[in-house]
Amino acid sequence: MNQLLQTFRLAQLPPEAESFRADVKQFLAEHLPQVPADRRARSWMGFDADFSRHLAARGWVGLTLPPAFGGAGLDAFRRFVLVEELLSAGAPVAAHWIADRQSGPLILRYGNEAQRLAYLPRICRGEAFFCIGMSEPNAGSDLASVRSRAVRTETGWRLNGRKIWTTNAHHCQYMIALVRTSGTPEDKQKGLSQFIVDLSLPGVSIRPIHDLTGDAHFAEVVFDEVELADDALVGQEGSGWEQVNAELAFERSGPERIYSSMVLLDLWATHLRRHGATREQSAALGRFVSHIATLRSMSVAVTAKLARHESPVVEAALVKDLGTELEQAIPAYVESAMSADPDSPPDPVLYRTVAYLSQISPTFSLRGGTREILRGMIARSLGLR
Structure with missing residues (x-):
């Protein structure tokens, strides 16, 4: 464990990143939709899409991508500040989120020049939205047991299969899908490749999945004899497992793995200031703040690794696992505290916010890798399995 913890070298956000924070706050003051906290809690x-395009017009979608491809060419620290401010305010960022966070960097790193020129400028303009095609039905958390398959044809590839729990697929134009191009599911990591799939192609069907809150963030995507061009392949055939792990490091490394319940925590703190807090409630609030501070320091340390062009796969998994516990603990505690005082009429916005997060928080330990998968990765890094 000491060896793993030593990789979290204390890092500070540089002055230019902190000064960037004021610009982001000003932008949010001008463009953040005026909606109640229970809507902002969705963040x-x-x-x-309109908010994402406003953000893109400032050069803040594809913030770390090179200017040659439409990006701002800024560092990972400033992206940390941007994400931290957006999530703390509850800004609706889902439209551009995946393309900015992982699809764009993946294409930059593994795609060819034609793919970079075709997709990255559109991502940076807020015109191309991406989803992730990883999970499959009946596979649980075993990402390597992919059954969707692309086979070579005279003109490119033919894709068949299904993906599930695909966030916002019904709103996106493209998916980067992990599929099998050789071997069988029993081969696990071998024979996997990634493809950029245009979701408007014939043979692609998308079924939104409604959750307990009534929202439809997720979808099931079916590929039925979908014809892909030869240049849909990202990187090298058979290198999909290496590529997807690099992509997951981007997905798990940001402050979004800490701040999913931040709007609720701010709202609850305001409620306690107005109506008074018990000693136990004050202590709980202090614990949450101290945990957030610690996890934030760890997340900044992961960001420092990204800034050095390292791939902090295990470190990001650890922050994600610990962050998920905190994100789920906040609504659980606030709900318990409110129900313990039934004679005090709750603020209706606070009630709706905690109700939403209590229903959606179980997904926090599913998205981006389940707790069991993450802990298995951590255990392997420590030589425990």
Whole structure:
């Protein structure tokens, strides 16, 4: 464990990143939709293409991508600040989120020049939205047991299969899908490749999945004899497992793995200031704040690794696992505290916000890798399995 913890070298956001924070706050003051907290609590699940395009017009979608491809060419620290401010305010970022966070960097790193020129400028303009095609029905958390398959044809590839729990697929134009191009599911990591799939192609069907809250963030996507061009392949055939792990490091490394319940925590703190807090409630609030501070420091340390062009796969998994516990603990505690005082009429916005997060928080430990998968990765890094 000491060896793993030593990789979290204390890092500070540089002055230029901190000064960038004021610009982001000013932008949010001008462009953040005026909606109640229970809507803002959706934040990185909240789809608002107009907001994303306003953000893109400032150069803040594809912030770390090179200017040659339409990006701002800024560092990972400033992206950390941007994400932290957006999520703390509850900004609806889902439209551009995946393309900015992982699809764009993946294409930059593994795609060819034609793919970079075709997709990255459109991502940076807020015109191309991506979803992730990883999970499959009946596979649980075993990502390597992919059954969707692409076979070579005279003109490219023919794709068949299904993906599930695909966030916002019904709103996106493209998916980067992990599929099998050789071997069988028993081969696990071998024979996997990634493809950019245009979701408007014939043979693609998308079925939104409604959750307990009534929202439809997720979808099931079916590929039935979908014809892909030869240049749909990202990187090298058979290198999909290496590529998808690099992509997951981007997905798990940001502050979004800490701040999913931040709007609720701010709202609850305001409620306690107005109506008074018991000693136990004050202590709980202090614990949450101290945990957030610690996890934030760890997340900044992961960001420092990204800034050094390292791939902090295990470190990101650890932050994601610990962050998920905190994100789920906040609504659980606030709900318990409110129900313990039934004679005090709750603020209706606070009630709706905690109700939403209590229903959606079980998904926090599913998205981006389940707790069991993450802990298995951590155990392997420690030589425990």
